[in-house]
Amino acid sequence: MVVLMRYALTSLVLLAAVATGPNAQETQVIEITAERFSFNPSEIRVKAGTPLEIRLTSEDTMHGFHILGTDIDLELPKRGRGVASVTFQPTAGRYTFECSRLCGAGHAFMRGVIIATE
């Protein structure tokens, strides 16, 4: 009986796992603009595991985009000179990003967060 119950329970868990198994996840494009001294949007919420293509455009000077705890660290071209992009697939958690290129008196305020939830 115990064996049967364990089997039934395991099957239920595995069925649930199959039902929520990995599907083909499409890349989600996130567009961020940067200007002295903010990123917009500065708070980005995504589903954990979603592949992200982050596209960054500067409205003025060259900025940086560094996600703390990772080695993602881009330089954004100046206004009108293109877009920088990077791919990032976050597991569940909060990822603070910041400008990594000294861009002016308020440089230290340029921060944001990617919140990846299950």
Added chain:
Amino acid sequence: MPSSTVENYLKAIYIGTNSLEPPQRLLPMGQLASALGVTPGTATTMVKTLAESGLVEYEPYTGVALTKAGLRLAALVTRRHRLIELFLVQVMGYSWDEVHDEAEQLEHTVSDRLVDRMDAMLGRPETDPHGDPIPNAEGMVKPQKKVQTLLTCPLDTTVTVTRVLDQDKDFLRFIEHHNLKPGEAIQVEERDAVADSVRVRGGNNRQLTLGTRAASKVLVQVVHVLLLFLLASPVFAQATQKAAAPPRTALSGYMDFHFNNPEFSDAQLDFHRFVLLVTHSFSEKIRFVGELELEHAVVEGLEEKGELELEQAYVDFLLSRSFNVRAGMLLMPIGIINERHEPPVYYGVERPFNDTVIIPTTWFEVGAGIHGEIGRGWRYRAFVVAPLDAAEFSAEEGLREGRQQGAEANIGRPGVTGRLEYVAIRGLTLGASGWSGRSGFQFRPVFDVPVSLAEFDGRYARRRLELRGQFSQVWIDNAGRLNDALALRVGVNPNIARVLRGFYGEAGYRAISNARFGEVGGFVRYENFDTQFRMPTGYVALPEFDRDAWVVGATYWPDPDVAVKVDYSLVRSRSSVVQAPDSFNVGLGWWF
């Protein structure tokens, strides 16, 4: 506990699916069979069994992928395998080409407890000796950056080897012999499509020619890639993959060179500002920022010419996005210009009059406080700072000379300042800020001169259009007694007002925006600023200090960080006797 066969299948599917290029997500059965060294029929039979157990998702004639349950089991067995490999190399002295077979055996027998101990002993490593990522105890892998192979990385660019995909002993020995192990810095010099080969220059400056098959198994990370972008239209630039941490110390600055031709006096050439900014990261959480400004080029003894000012010098303790601590020499978070004053970012040769006589920019003071951002775009800063010195206030320039500027500043009764800002809507910034403090500390006996400032501003910039406006008002309580005390001290009554008020609105439009030529924008600004807005009882306002101004001009940006400015400011006061001078100005400002 799953059998070793099940674990081997799950691990092979895990490794195989991780190597697929999106959007492909199913690992072809032939590829799986090849990785396991079995026939496709055998692999299919086993995969069907795994599918019945809910560990994999199988699509006939297409392939196989792991379910959530299978993914976790696969990640954990991979974790055991890779930690064992690293342990054997680092602790037991194995060479990196010997460890795979040992780990294949041990990964099915060691306990999770032993693996966790090994993980701790090795310092929670993120990669094994071959550069493969090690999942953590929850089966999760740190997000991986986009990598390239020797077939796809840029030519003649220094890259670092990050991973070797083939665990074959002979191949690993070959890689080691030619200094291509993870961590080595190399360059790809040439790819020959006809000969199917890649020529590499290693860190020892030796050349090596690899076949494309071998080259495809060596993953690299670009160390420094210049962003390649076209001037004509937006393009996607390739991510610059740098070393993990941002530069520890960086230097920037801005300069401002002016020609001013005011009415009633001779024209002047003035190297107005030479400013150097320096930042240093002690760590990702402790940062220093400094800003040293030389105004008007020369500082000479007691004769007043220029000024050498330490406008910022603080250390930030970055605790979280919503709460950070800052201490040192701080910019007061008041108005648009005080914290955002690099020449290319504002129209006009000189800063707005409001930001000189109502808000005394650049307003900096010693102090400490907190700052951060909450939710979507609500930013705050709140600082306790040295107060203004009311003994230096004036009728014409209000609070300006009252800044203590961190020079042995009296802090007996500190002031407080703060700002709330909303930046969630693209292009729009709305701000409200304030300052409050007691400023009568110079007088004996000390009497209260409470000073308050309230300010509201808005800025909207979208494509070529920029609009901005600002309103500020200052209250100086006890201004009558302040005037009396100063009259006794210097013999002249300074006629300081009890309320100062100013506001301005500005519209700018970049009419020309050409990638090769640069951008040209025109603007018009109306300002009203009255440093005698409300007087204490018994005092009469001086009408020459009730002023307004129209400023019109243009800016040419040959580069987004270089601004050539020209403007004409038409200033009027309420006085019929003392005329405010109009002025024609040309400026060159730059940021680097």
